[in-house]
Amino acid sequence: MELDRNSTIPLHRQVENYIKKKISSGEWAVGTKLPSQRSLADSLAVNRSTVITALEELAALGLIEGRHGGGTKVINNTWGLVARRKPADWGNYVEAGRYKSNLPMIRKINEAEFYPGMIRMGTGELSPALLPNERFAGLLKNAPSGLLSLGYQEPKGDIRLREEISRHLMAIGIQTELSSILVVSGALQALQLISIGLLDHGSTLILEKPSYLYSIHVFQSLGMRFVGLPIDSDGMRPEKLSDYKKQYQGSIVYTIPSFHNPTGVVMTEKRRRELLLECGRERLPIIEDDVYRDLWLDAPPPCTLKGMDQSGNVLYIGSLSKILSPGLRIGWVVGPAPVIDRLADIKMQSDYGASSLSQWAAEESLRTGLYEEHACFVREQLKARRDDLAELLDQYFSDIAAWRIPTGGFYVWLKLVPKIDPHLLFEEALRHGILLNPGVMYDRGARQYLRLSYAYAASEEMKKAIRILRKLVMELAGGEKIT
Amino acid sequence: MELDRNSTIPLHRQVENYIKKKISSGEWAVGTKLPSQRSLADSLAVNRSTVITALEELAALGLIEGRHGGGTKVINNTWGLVARRKPADWGNYVEAGRYKSNLPMIRKINEAEFYPGMIRMGTGELSPALLPNERFAGLLKNAPSGLLSLGYQEPKGDIRLREEISRHLMAIGIQTELSSILVVSGALQALQLISIGLLDHGSTLILEKPSYLYSIHVFQSLGMRFVGLPIDSDGMRPEKLSDYKKQYQGSIVYTIPSFHNPTGVVMTEKRRRELLLECGRERLPIIEDDVYRDLWLDAPPPCTLKGMDQSGNVLYIGSLSKILSPGLRIGWVVGPAPVIDRLADIKMQSDYGASSLSQWAAEESLRTGLYEEHACFVREQLKARRDDLAELLDQYFSDIAAWRIPTGGFYVWLKLVPKIDPHLLFEEALRHGILLNPGVMYDRGARQYLRLSYAYAASEEMKKAIRILRKLVMELAGGEKIT
Numbered sequence: 001m002e003l004d005r006n007s008t009i010p011l012h013r014q015v016e017n018y019i020k021k022k023i024s025s026g027e028w029a030v031g032t033k034l035p036s037q038r039s040l041a042d043s044l045a046v047n048r049s050t051v052i053t054a055l056e057e058l059a060a061l062g063l064i065e066g067r068h069g070g071g072t073k074v075i076n077n078t079w080g081l082v083a084r085r086k087p088a089d090w091g092n093y094v095e096a097g098r099y100k101s102n103l104p105m106i107r108k109i110n111e112a113e114f115y116p117g118m119i120r121m122g123t124g125e126l127s128p129a130l131l132p133n134e135r136f137a138g139l140l141k142n143a144p145s146g147l148l149s150l151g152y153q154e155p156k157g158d159i160r161l162r163e164e165i166s167r168h169l170m171a172i173g174i175q176t177e178l179s180s181i182l183v184v185s186g187a188l189q190a191l192q193l194i195s196i197g198l199l200d201h202g203s204t205l206i207l208e209k210p211s212y213l214y215s216i217h218v219f220q221s222l223g224m225r226f227v228g229l230p231i232d233s234d235g236m237r238p239e240k241l242s243d244y245k246k247q248y249q250g251s252i253v254y255t256i257p258s259f260h261n262p263t264g265v266v267m268t269e270k271r272r273r274e275l276l277l278e279c280g281r282e283r284l285p286i287i288e289d290d291v292y293r294d295l296w297l298d299a300p301p302p303c304t305l306k307g308m309d310q311s312g313n314v315l316y317i318g319s320l321s322k323i324l325s326p327g328l329r330i331g332w333v334v335g336p337a338p339v340i341d342r343l344a345d346i347k348m349q350s351d352y353g354a355s356s357l358s359q360w361a362a363e364e365s366l367r368t369g370l371y372e373e374h375a376c377f378v379r380e381q382l383k384a385r386r387d388d389l390a391e392l393l394d395q396y397f398s399d400i401a402a403w404r405i406p407t408g409g410f411y412v413w414l415k416l417v418p419k420i421d422p423h424l425l426f427e428e429a430l431r432h433g434i435l436l437n438p439g440v441m442y443d444r445g446a447r448q449y450l451r452l453s454y455a456y457a458a459s460e461e462m463k464k465a466i467r468i469l470r471k472l473v474m475e476l477a478g479g480e481k482i483t
Numbered sequence: 484m485e486l487d488r489n490s491t492i493p494l495h496r497q498v499e500n501y502i503k504k505k506i507s508s509g510e511w512a513v514g515t516k517l518p519s520q521r522s523l524a525d526s527l528a529v530n531r532s533t534v535i536t537a538l539e540e541l542a543a544l545g546l547i548e549g550r551h552g553g554g555t556k557v558i559n560n561t562w563g564l565v566a567r568r569k570p571a572d573w574g575n576y577v578e579a580g581r582y583k584s585n586l587p588m589i590r591k592i593n594e595a596e597f598y599p600g601m602i603r604m605g606t607g608e609l610s611p612a613l614l615p616n617e618r619f620a621g622l623l624k625n626a627p628s629g630l631l632s633l634g635y636q637e638p639k640g641d642i643r644l645r646e647e648i649s650r651h652l653m654a655i656g657i658q659t660e661l662s663s664i665l666v667v668s669g670a671l672q673a674l675q676l677i678s679i680g681l682l683d684h685g686s687t688l689i690l691e692k693p694s695y696l697y698s699i700h701v702f703q704s705l706g707m708r709f710v711g712l713p714i715d716s717d718g719m720r721p722e723k724l725s726d727y728k729k730q731y732q733g734s735i736v737y738t739i740p741s742f743h744n745p746t747g748v749v750m751t752e753k754r755r756r757e758l759l760l761e762c763g764r765e766r767l768p769i770i771e772d773d774v775y776r777d778l779w780l781d782a783p784p785p786c787t788l789k790g791m792d793q794s795g796n797v798l799y800i801g802s803l804s805k806i807l808s809p810g811l812r813i814g815w816v817v818g819p820a821p822v823i824d825r826l827a828d829i830k831m832q833s834d835y836g837a838s839s840l841s842q843w844a845a846e847e848s849l850r851t852g853l854y855e856e857h858a859c860f861v862r863e864q865l866k867a868r869r870d871d872l873a874e875l876l877d878q879y880f881s882d883i884a885a886w887r888i889p890t891g892g893f894y895v896w897l898k899l900v901p902k903i904d905p906h907l908l909f910e911e912a913l914r915h916g917i918l919l920n921p922g923v924m925y926d927r928g929a930r931q932y933l934r935l936s937y938a939y940a941a942s943e944e945m946k947k948a949i950r951i952l953r954k955l956v957m958e959l960a961g962g963e964k965i966t
Binding site: 031188221335 | 792810
């Protein structure tokens, strides 16, 4: 927006007209909060007093209203004034839906990922440099011509893709029929389908604490509660399962047994057996979120819970996002046929199934070996990056933090010794061009933790970020004695 | 499954073992209903008595249980028997989720679409023969190599796709900023996001009756109610809006103004203005579902409600599914920025955004003119098909039904004169290889109606189907006098 500085129309009137147009076009609908006076002045390159004059005029017209502490809101629009009635107040609708907004910190992260030059030290996805871009373009060149009519009508997903998934599952010890596999648009959608399709309002999920699940609202938005079980270096500790089931009416267990997010822990085989046994006794079904499995760096993790399970108690979730690309949006759920039927029905009601183009590309990636070969490449690259980060931490954080070297996945779960306000650290880091995922996102009590990721930032960037981070931590710790 | 007829193991024991394996593997989990004795006998090619012996044995073992009228269910499994406890009862979970199942008739339709040779006379999608398969494959050949890292991170969808959508909208008279556009995985997902993001449990939607919306559960599953307004040849009649808003606490209006599904009606420009005025007065926001707009056969429909709206009261939904391919799963919602922000946040929480591959293909299709050119082709083809169907109806149904020739979209809303049980007609037609969408799917009271589609079946198939349909209607009408 450029104001005309040679015009005979005064600047404050031009500002007023500019805002009026935004309001009358519906872009700033009733209920919208206006940008601050300062930011309006900045973006229009006028004095703040000019903005204030314009806003006063608009308030006098009954179009906007300032509230103490609440900023200025659009309360009516030009059309509404003509009709002498107020138009629909979308603000009320935005607040009405039952779904919770993303955590403010997560929204901030989502936004800041686009700031140029930002170093993303917490991100849960691969660096674009690690994606199989060339090979994938090659695969598309050989696309058959019938692609557009593929897959759409099959509620559980394209049958050929399910065949490839079934082969992939076989290789990790899961034998299943095609009717027990549902193709989904990524693992997150699997969780959403489970939440709306299988669980009641007021259900309680028993899960590791910390857990990735605390950072999303898929279950809480539907009125479900979480009870966290402690996790040690062998994985989730199931001793309390029985108590928690009784005490909190727990109805399902959620776990990330391999390269747990955010701690990186791998559940041992022994612990897996114990968990299965305990859940079997308690008649608690298990959701096994296994999206990190193929990202082992030192040795493959133990067999899946699903593969060890003899009783159909486990719903298994896998995905291509962590190796091939998150942008493909292809994952799967495997479970007893009636459960999969139900989830497929809801998937059909939500979006009529995953993109047939993505489904075809996923099938080809699995069938041609692209996926497996690229998994090898990613493991190699991530191993080097993990080792780099480990070295940097040794160098810069050995006196002010504790951590365990992960054997796979994306994350180091770093515990800072000084007790710093995590929100302050997040903001300070952001100001220095570093994007962090503080531990509080995954457990409100984990105020001393950071989830560091070695999957996104290049080695040079990690070096820069870790150096700055040390400096920030030391500054924020202030007088606190570090022991 | 093949039984070994030369084995020393008796057949009934083999059947027993076969079922045991299904149960112990979890494929037939606890809560699963077994296939009927007859269908088991058929699929295993044994006598029904052999199946009965096997089932009796399994019941004695405590693995299954027959209920009068309720069929036979798995109540335990081999592992559960060993542990002396029952494993998780998935059946309970399947029934627990708050989401409703698809209507039985719709599930039947979804299933029957795969029966070979079935003539689909009600389907809401284009025949595969009408999809731009060759050109689309050509487009993929030129895919750039950075595809996998596109779009994923932008909550509102790839910015280049939104630019193309904005250009497309401009051409139909909608001016909007990119921040007011949200890319979704098809129009159905738009409705789902609106239902969970903007509306409260217990909200009431005011909509046309009949309406496509009655056939899906997106809103009802979240406890929302519908109030239907009558529709005449000019579209939804808004006179009762005010009454209905008061009487039923209506909170939002949903309409398909152009080529309404299922009636095919186009709302006149005059009626559109009245609706907007009335909704403005009543402060009722409008959801404008405009996915059929580009399928005009005789003349383009009047301007969109969104384009006529001066007050930001309209949320607009569009899609590529009806012209390009449903398999792409790309649609859009356009509305006031705060509403779009909210919906984008929920989309991110549901599936992290649409497939980047689909988004790129959609962008290319719009940018290169493939979409527009193909729209011309589809219009031409559909026009011929519509004329064919009209001729067939004249020939075979003029004495037993009434209809209006649609000027666009996919459907003829056929009213049968004889009062036949629609479920009976559906079943009979199915037996004759014809898949129908009875009117009751769109309005429980529309028992005499059928939604006929000319988009899927080829002319020869339509001819065959219409002939048979006449025969079935006459038979089922029986003695009823046709006037």
